[in-house]
Amino acid sequence: MARPEPDVASDDAMDSFLEKFQSQPYRGGFHENQWEEEFEKVPLFMKKAPSEIDPKENPDLACLQSIIFDEERSPEEQAKTYKDEGNDYFKEKDYKKAVISYTEGLKKKCADPDLNAILYTNRAAAQYYLGNFRSALNDVSAARKLKPCHLKAIVRGALCHLELKHFAEAVKWCDEGLQIDAKEKKLLEVRAKADKLKRTEQRDVRKAKLKEKKEQDQNEALLQAIKVYFEDEDRAELYRVPPKSTLLQILQHPRYFIKALTPTFLVCVGSSPFWNNYLRERNVHQIK
Structure with a gap:
């Protein structure tokens, strides 16, 4: 088999480039007195992405963002990207931004019920840590409609009911979850606590009714006297x-x-x- 002839033109171009590189200073390098700041602007080495991406300040990052959130991709791909973004914000404990990302993912209305259930459940977790227990409960309820046996949704729903002092409902959700996994530790803990608080609440209601009845009897006796x-x-x-x-x-x-x-x-x-x-x-x- 004959060996290919060397590309002389290509070699000459490379030699010319190297000679120019050696004779002229490189202009694309970092400045010695601020190299750390410039290094941080390179997307690959960023420790934390900026809250708002300015194309003029971070053109490379803006370009990557446009590729990631390309509207030409399928709704499922876009929803998954927003889910991953929300998970990153969640890990950073930036729950407000996590909620926004999960919401954007749900807006894509993808046809994958499992993915939508995860988006609802993850948003519920972020809402829970923000103290928005009713919003979180709405999200886990929506997740269970899509995936009734989604254990994470059941656990978070039970926690929300506990925070809202819906003790009977918390026990009910725990029982439903324990039918799926009888050894789920978190559900066992929540159920024990909710059941104890439910019994305490019922006792307090009985005591309040007895006190009210006693006061009514005293008032009646006073009126009679x-x-x-x-x-x-x-x-x-x-x-x-x-x-x-x-x-x-x-x-x-x-x-x-x-x-x-x-x-x-x-x-x-x-x-x-x-x-x-x-x-x-x-x-x-x-x-x-």
Whole structure:
């Protein structure tokens, strides 16, 4: 087999380039006094990407971003890219940006139910750490509609119910998850805590009802003991006021008279010595 002839033109071009390289200083290198800052701008060596990518400041990074989020890719590919981006933000504990990334992934409306369930579940985790427990609960509920046996969604839903003090619901979610994996440690922990708090809550409700009933009985007894009258001085007669009567109703009574612009009543405790002695020689009428 004949050997190919060497490309003389190509060799001459390379020699020319090397001679030029040796005779002229390289202009693309880092500056000695700020090389660390310039090094940090190279996408490959960045420790942390900037929050906002300015094409003028970081043209290489902007170019990479445009490739990653290319709208010509399939919805599934784009959704997965946003999921990965959200996971990176989550690892950095930047939960707000994680929520935004997962939301963008869901907006792609890809046809993969598993991927969408993961996006919902991951967004729920970020919302949970932001303290948005109701939003997180909505997300895990959406994830379970797509994937009913998604254990991570069940665990996070149980945690949300626990934070919202929905103890019975937390126990229910834990029981459903334990049917899938009876040894899931987190579910066992949450269930034990939720069950204890549920029983404490039920006990407190019972105590509150008993206290309310006791106060009502005391008020009823007090109302039964207190007797209220007004006096018709012209006839030397007393009229007993019904406990549930209003002031207006009594003032409108034909035998009630106001003196010195001040309504007056006689209030005493029934069956007391004063009550027995005072009423002994007086005619008492019952107002209906």
